[in-house]
Amino acid sequence: MIELHCHLDGSLSVEDVLTLSEMTGAPLPTKEKDVLFSYLTYSGVGTLNDYLEKFHLPVSLLQSGESIAFALRSLSERLFACGCSYAEIRFAPALHLLGGATMREIVQGAVKGLSETKIPLGLLLCAMRGHAEKENISVMELAAEWRGKGVVGVDLAGAEALYPTEGYKEVFSLASRFGLNVTVHAGEAAGADSVRAALDFGAKRIGHGVSAVKDEELLQRIKREGIVLEVCPTSNVQTSAVSSIERHPVARFLDEGLRIAICSDNMTVSNTDVKKECEKLRAAFPSRLEKIERAIFDAESYAFDRKV
Numbered sequence: 530m531i532e533l534h535c536h537l538d539g540s541l542s543v544e545d546v547l548t549l550s551e552m553t554g555a556p557l558p559t560k561e562k563d564v565l566f567s568y569l570t571y572s573g574v575g576t577l578n579d580y581l582e583k584f585h586l587p588v589s590l591l592q593s594g595e596s597i598a599f600a601l602r603s604l605s606e607r608l609f610a611c612g613c614s615y616a617e618i619r620f621a622p623a624l625h626l627l628g629g630a631t632m633r634e635i636v637q638g639a640v641k642g643l644s645e646t647k648i649p650l651g652l653l654l655c656a657m658r659g660h661a662e663k664e665n666i667s668v669m670e671l672a673a674e675w676r677g678k679g680v681v682g683v684d685l686a687g688a689e690a691l692y693p694t695e696g697y698k699e700v701f702s703l704a705s706r707f708g709l710n711v712t713v714h715a716g717e718a719a720g721a722d723s724v725r726a727a728l729d730f731g732a733k734r735i736g737h738g739v740s741a742v743k744d745e746e747l748l749q750r751i752k753r754e755g756i757v758l759e760v761c762p763t764s765n766v767q768t769s770a771v772s773s774i775e776r777h778p779v780a781r782f783l784d785e786g787l788r789i790a791i792c793s794d795n796m797t798v799s800n801t802d803v804k805k806e807c808e809k810l811r812a813a814f815p816s817r818l819e820k821i822e823r824a825i826f827d828a829e830s831y832a833f834d835r836k837v
Contacts, residue, residue: 532616534759539795592628594638605646619653651681658687682710701730716740742778761794
């Protein structure tokens with residue numbers, strides 16, 4: 530089993546947060562584990578913007594290369610414990626500069642941390658919706674600089690409904706010129722046009738992509754081009770992208786023969802992991818067990834790091 534869509538900041542454990550606070554001196558709202566857990570997890574159902582509020586505390590603790598490296602090592606232990614043999618972990622270098630580090634130093638620290646992880650990890654560097662184009666271009670340049678040294682691709686993350694995918698053409702034109710592997714968050718909080726724009730930018734994988742089910746022509750394009758949909762059922766319910774696991778379009782994706790990778794999105798914010806997500810899909814779609822097992826097996830071939 531492998532994990533292809535997992536955010537580092539959304540996957541800090543309570544123990545990670547306590548340790549990072551000691552390491553960095555950053556204050557916490559509480560040190561009571563049960564209460565702290567409530568600060569880190571999203572237990573309701575709302576919008577993507579509501580869900581993203583849970584990232585403020587963990588991001589505040591990840592403001593140096595050393596803290597990023599620690600978080601990667603810890604996350605690798607938990608991924609191993611849930612049965613993963615490889616994972617691609619994503620984070621946005623521009624969110625981790627409050628301690629005075631540069632984006633290059635943040636990426637360098639992350640790459641250094643990969644040498645001590647329990648399982649092999651690949652890094653996906655996120656450009657951010659709503660950030661300056663110059664900053665996002667710097668992310669593409671860093672990804673090209675560290676490609677093959679731990680960085681396996683790039684992503685676009687953030688508030689999709691507020692900052693449409695179509696506005697990032699220049700950033701991903703550069704990614705294309707650099708020959709970078711591209712995945713894009715699309716079709717989660719916006720419609721099928723968001724997914725279409727991501728494909729036009731050269732994305733080979735789509736984070737979420739649930740809105741694609743509303744556009745038959747787009748579904749056929751995804752199938753024809755062999756695009757991988759990184760499916761994150763629990764978070765999709767929490768952000769109201771779907772109304773329930775049982776109504777998730779993953780069933781249609783499987784029936785259409787699309788390529789899917791079952792993923793956690795955020796292990797702590799959504800209080801899940803890739804193993805649990807697979808179990809939820811098995812329970813929700815018992816008539817498609819064989820297709821789900823095939824998707825789990827095939828996910829290894831969808832990794833951007835082809836050495837997996």
